[in-house]
Amino acid sequence: MYLLLYVSYLGFAVVDFWRRPYASRSGHAAGSVRVGFRVAAAGCVFALIYVAYKTTRPVDPGLGLDNRAECSTLVGRCAFSVTAPALAVLLICLGLPLPAVAYPISQARRRRWEARSFEALGVLWQDLSAAMPHIVLSPAEAEDMSTDSDFQLQRRVIQISDGILTLRPYRSRKVQEAAQGAFGTGTVRDAAAVEAAVVKAALASLETGRFADHIAPPSAEAASRKDLRADTEWLLLVADAYASRVGRVAGDGRPEPVAA
Template sequence: MILDVALLVLLWGATLIRVPTLWRDQRQRALWAAVCAIALAKTMSFGPVAERVAVPILPHLLGVTSAYFLLRFIALVTHTGVRARQLTLLVSVLGALVVLDVIAGGIDTEAELLAGDQGWSVVAYWVLLEAYLGTVLVTASVLFWRVSGEARSLLPRFGLRVTAAGTGLVACYAAVKGGLILAHNLGAHIAFSTVEPIGRTVQTSGLILTIAGLLVPATRRARAAYAAYRSLLVLRPLWKAMRDAFPEVILFTPRRAVIELAGVDDVHLRLYRRVIEIRDGMLALRPYAAPHGPSPDEEAVAIVEALQRRAATTPLATPGSWAPVGPTMADEVAWLSRVSRGLAGPSRTPTPSGSAR
């Protein structure tokens, strides 16, 4: 039960975390759909939920749907496979499962019921289900392991290999379960009450590894996105001063920025744009800037005084210049952040009041 709850938390967490990737490309949408479908499947098969829903076939249909989206992801990554054929196969498998379920009078998933007498319709149901899932999962394992060798850094390589191991475990579970049900119907004695709990633990562990592996490469992106968003907030006082003085430096409207909040990568674009807007404003303010010292606090004071002179329309005959910074964007962000803190006050940390754009 604890392992099942942990899996559900991980699945739904991954589903929510990956929502911004829906705006990126087809591959990310296919992968998100696969994770979401398996999250729904495991939720429907979770004890308390399964008792209330009482439709044992539903988690299987969702599992097949998840495998289809995983297959679409693989096809988009490898540029192989025809979508129409994959969709036709999905519909065929789903239709066959529904028909076999009706013929069998309902498919039982409890270990005690699996150990009973089963007709060939039940065997065909399980073999078809596990064969489809197992084939897709083996294909996914091979892909993730092969791609991991091409990863340039350790963290993505580790995550992809953990994912490959997880999908491999689930594939093994599917293959073994389908084989045992077939063997039982051929007359072999199978202790499902012993085997099935072990198998479910293997399946759950494999899914946890799969989702955890998929999230590993995202942790670095999440840290970078958090740092970029924090920089947006820190730069806000300086940016707001330039925006209020020179509205024309704003590259896009706030409405456009709200739309861009949906993208993971867009926070870096917004930070880059904010630096450009600040620099454009400071360039326009330069005729009013007096010579000043090289520290961020002194530059902040110079900016305040320059804004006052501009408001009074009193440019300087021999203006000063702003501190040279560079050569990288990180250097710009670091310096302007210190200036912005000086502009906001030495003891005040910027807070997300209004738009962080």
């Protein structure tokens, strides 16, 4: 009866560890939480099998299965009796602390990526904000969040997106088609280079006040992005191409690729 209590408790623990990451109101959990609970659940499964096996030991003599000499070496039942509980304890001890250990590491990596992304968007943001100062959000709004890398990156992404949207009347389809011929359209990086060329030409047209004869449609890659991180990753490619791949846009609309 004592072992049966352990069997029922471990069975409940397996189900609970498997369901707990999805029990939150949002319906999902961080990867480290899911992995940690699943590792712990696997440990409980090994413990459950071992304890269930131990409950059969009292009936072994009646079935002629009691062979204690077998446990003099690490083979057969003896090997299982040693490895199963050891593996169960190891997996549970690894799984339960995993979220607490992995979360700070993931947050540090996220903050480093945000800081690097903020700097990488700098050249594109400076040109857009210099041409269209109204896209810059009020500095007073950021006074309390000046050290928050996530907040600063969101502001920069929003400002760049607003600037590109403001340039819509100056986005030339002629430039877009010429850039597609120069850079190609086979990869996301190529699409980002085309977008960078269109933006660079649109900024030049904004300075002269010349609207585009035929407005270029928005990039399909940009339209497919569904969240802030995806928008940031797309703008990082555009900013990189803007700074390092696209040179001056000629009068015929053809951008001059920068030599590698």
